[in-house]
Amino acid sequence: MARSRLRSAAVMSGLVRFLAALLVFSVVACSRDQPVVFAPLPPGAVVLVVGDSLVAGTGASQAQAWPVGLARRTRWEIVNAGVPGDTTAGALERLPDLIADHRPDALIIAIGGNDFLRNVPTDVTRANLEVLIRESRATSRHVALVAIPALSLGRAAVGRLSDHEMYAALAREHELALVPSAVSDVLSREEWRSDRIHANAEGYARIAEKVAESLAAQGWVRR
Incomplete structure (x- = not known):
């Protein structure tokens, strides 16, 4: 029973790490797809x-x-x-x-x-x-x-x-x-x-x- 709990905890821990990495990757990918926003150039620039x-x-x-x-x-x-x-x-x-x-x-x-x-x-x-x-x-x-x-x-x-x-x-x-x-x-x-x-x-x-x-x-x- 103890070994089963340990295996389950390890699986959950691995799943959490995977989902966290996937979230970070998604955020980075989305940020790269967003256009860069610049400050406006004044008239006469x-x-x-x-x-x-x-x-x-x-x-x-x-x-x-x-x-x-x-x-x-x-x-x-x-x-x-x-x-x-x-x-x-x-x-x-x-x-x-x-x-x-x-x-x-x-x-x-x-x-x-x-x-x-x-x-x-x-x-x-x-x-x-x-x-x-x-x-x-x-x-x-x-x-x-x-x-x-x-x-x-x-x-x-x-x-x-x-x-x-x-x-x-x-x-x-x-x-x-x-x-x-x-x-x-x-x-x-x-x-x-x-x-x-x-x-x-x-x-x-x-x-x-x-x-x-x-x-x-x-x-x-x-x-």
Whole structure:
């Protein structure tokens, strides 16, 4: 009888430990799924947007690029550092001078599409983004990552582009603000594109709206 009680107590103790560990794991997992909440940026804050032709506004006028639309919606001072054809490697070379010249209060990283088009190995692109993130975080806690669609001719043909998974993973890992689906949704719609890989004026307006909404939801914009 005594041995039976001891076995029962051991089983109960093990069950309690298992349930406690499961609870801790669930809490941690849930916390990782929650977006990071930031303090709002005041009007006039300098926000550096690093990217390629989709940031520069290729396919429309420079005045219609989405960083311009974001500036109107937020009253931030946006520095549009979009360079057509640029890659994550090119952005890495430019970033130190951009930070030194503009001393930004926040940074938005929106690059990677040309890496995909040029078949740069994914691990190289991810490594470059990691360094961009680290250097940006050394300047400001306010760092956002705009997800770029994965290269898929099939999905592009049927208008169903989706974000490359590395952007959400990097945002979780580094506790960044993430702007999902903005570029993917726009480039999936023929009426919002100037060509297969660039938006038109309406498309850039849609991206600006989605970026502003995502950042507001994560605390960057005072409501």
